[in-house]
Amino acid sequence: MSKYDLIIRNGMVVTNKAVEKLDIAVVDGSIVEVAPEISGLSKEEIDAKGKYILPGGYDCHVHFNEPGRTNWESLLTGTSSLAAGGMTSFTDMPLNSTPVTTNGKNFDLKLEAAKKNSLVDYSFWGGLTPNNLEDLEELAERGVVGFKAFTCFSGLEEFEGADDWTLYRGMEIAAKLGLPVSVHAENRDITNKLTEKFIKEGKTSPRDFLNSRPEISEVEAIQRVILFAEETKCKLHIAHVSTAKGVQLVVEARKKGIDVSCETVSQYLTFTEDDLDGLGPIGKCCPPLRAKDTKEKLWEHIVAGNVDAVCSDHSPAPFELKKDSNFFKVWGGISGCQSTMNVMLTEGYHNRGLSLVDISKLLSLNPAKRFGIKNKGEIKVGYDADMVLVDLNERFILKADELFYMHKVSPLVGLEFKGKIVRTILRGKTIFQDGKIVSEPIGKFLRP
Numbered sequence: 001m002s003k004y005d006l007i008i009r010n011g012m013v014v015t016n017k018a019v020e021k022l023d024i025a026v027v028d029g030s031i032v033e034v035a036p037e038i039s040g041l042s043k044e045e046i047d048a049k050g051k052y053i054l055p056g057g058y059d060c061h062v063h064f065n066e067p068g069r070t071n072w073e074s075l076l077t078g079t080s081s082l083a084a085g086g087m088t089s090f091t092d093m094p095l096n097s098t099p100v101t102t103n104g105k106n107f108d109l110k111l112e113a114a115k116k117n118s119l120v121d122y123s124f125w126g127g128l129t130p131n132n133l134e135d136l137e138e139l140a141e142r143g144v145v146g147f148k149a150f151t152c153f154s155g156l157e158e159f160e161g162a163d164d165w166t167l168y169r170g171m172e173i174a175a176k177l178g179l180p181v182s183v184h185a186e187n188r189d190i191t192n193k194l195t196e197k198f199i200k201e202g203k204t205s206p207r208d209f210l211n212s213r214p215e216i217s218e219v220e221a222i223q224r225v226i227l228f229a230e231e232t233k234c235k236l237h238i239a240h241v242s243t244a245k246g247v248q249l250v251v252e253a254r255k256k257g258i259d260v261s262c263e264t265v266s267q268y269l270t271f272t273e274d275d276l277d278g279l280g281p282i283g284k285c286c287p288p289l290r291a292k293d294t295k296e297k298l299w300e301h302i303v304a305g306n307v308d309a310v311c312s313d314h315s316p317a318p319f320e321l322k323k324d325s326n327f328f329k330v331w332g333g334i335s336g337c338q339s340t341m342n343v344m345l346t347e348g349y350h351n352r353g354l355s356l357v358d359i360s361k362l363l364s365l366n367p368a369k370r371f372g373i374k375n376k377g378e379i380k381v382g383y384d385a386d387m388v389l390v391d392l393n394e395r396f397i398l399k400a401d402e403l404f405y406m407h408k409v410s411p412l413v414g415l416e417f418k419g420k421i422v423r424t425i426l427r428g429k430t431i432f433q434d435g436k437i438v439s440e441p442i443g444k445f446l447r448p
């Protein structure tokens with residue numbers, strides 16, 4: 001009789017303290033032993049000699065489009081992309097699937113779809129909009145990790161941005177429910193008025209779009225929602241911070257004892273506004289790409305430990321929606337969820353000396369802790385056996401046909417990366433290996 005289901009031998013294991021050569025044993029999807037040498041029979045053995053083993057990543061911010069806009073990105077294509085990128089769990093945003101996740105009934109539709117089609121473990125954000133304050137409790141009962149609100153136009157008519165009253169009241173309710181509110185923080189008036197003005201003047205180039213969403217619009221909105229968090233005692237999470245000043249506000253708020261965390265997104269760590277002309281529509285996102293100086297300061301914040309999580313904000317759409325000559329009318333959103341770990345290994349580990357321990361905290365442990373996802377994010381006894389085997393020194397140029405996205409376009413195509421994901425394991429089962437998905441959808445629902 002085998003004592004174990006799986007033993008991974010000889011790998012360099014990234015724990016939350018160090019990188020060490022260790023064996024890992026798994027029973028029933030959980031890690032049961034981590035030690036320099038594990039003896040005993042196992043049904044399956046993997047020799048990870050020469051490979052690094054990181055905890056499977058947790059992408060806390062993606063926009064998959066099932067149900068309702070499954071032709072933009074289905075759960076199967078989206079989660080296959082995550083698996084290929086070393087990510088073993090995610091939290092889906094309440095938009096751009098349809099109906100939007102703003103009440104229990106709509107939540108149930110999304111949960112049903114994920115049960116059938118998700119290759120990795122899944123969880124959900126509920127929406128916080130002017131129309132659903134009375135539905136937040138029901139969403140909490142269903143098991144959302146928290147509530148997502150926009151301080152500006154969301155891009156979708158059916159998901160209204162939150163006015164100050166909605167935010168304030170919604171955060172009071174969320175505080176009572178013990179759940180965080182995640183905010184897309186850009187000032188609505190500044191972004192709307194500049195957009196109107198530029199369009200009226202016929203200024204509709206990528207550069208005009210950048211100028212319509214200046215740093216101050218993000219910084220002001222972050223400051224305002226931090227004030228609401230202080231007053232309501234609501235846990236606050238700032239989504240996709242694109243400015244160093246925004247992170248600085250979070251740092252200062254924490255010093256005052258306010259419960260606030262923040263994430264940034266791999267695109268702000270890879271590209272700058274100067275890249276947008278060359279990228280065109282596939283590089284459009286909100287908040288937009290920033291100046292080179294801002295990008296480097298964001299990295300400094302990451303190295304200093306001031307950013308809690310790095311995620312993808314994967315936001316795909318059919319290419320037909322990205323063709324307008326008026327850049328303001330081009331559908332925004334970047335596809336990148338297959339490459340988050342590659343960006344962190346290349347730009348973080350190899351180019352800036354960020355440790356693998358810190359990278360695994362940013363990609364796995366910190367967001368899992370923040371959003372109450374239990375037994376995820378660490379290679380540790382008792383935790384889910386979610387792991388990714390990486391060839392740390394292999395270089396490759398990302399090609400479109402290697403993407404698992406429904407629409408194989410991404411600004412990251414053509415970039416050279418160092419550090420290749422060779423195998424992804426979810427709860428002890430290999431789901432991705434050597435460029436191929438090798439499992440049925442076996443994802444499970446995660447709730448705080």
Ligand SMILES: [Zn+2]
Pocket residue numbers: 061063093313315
């Ligand atoms: Zn988003």
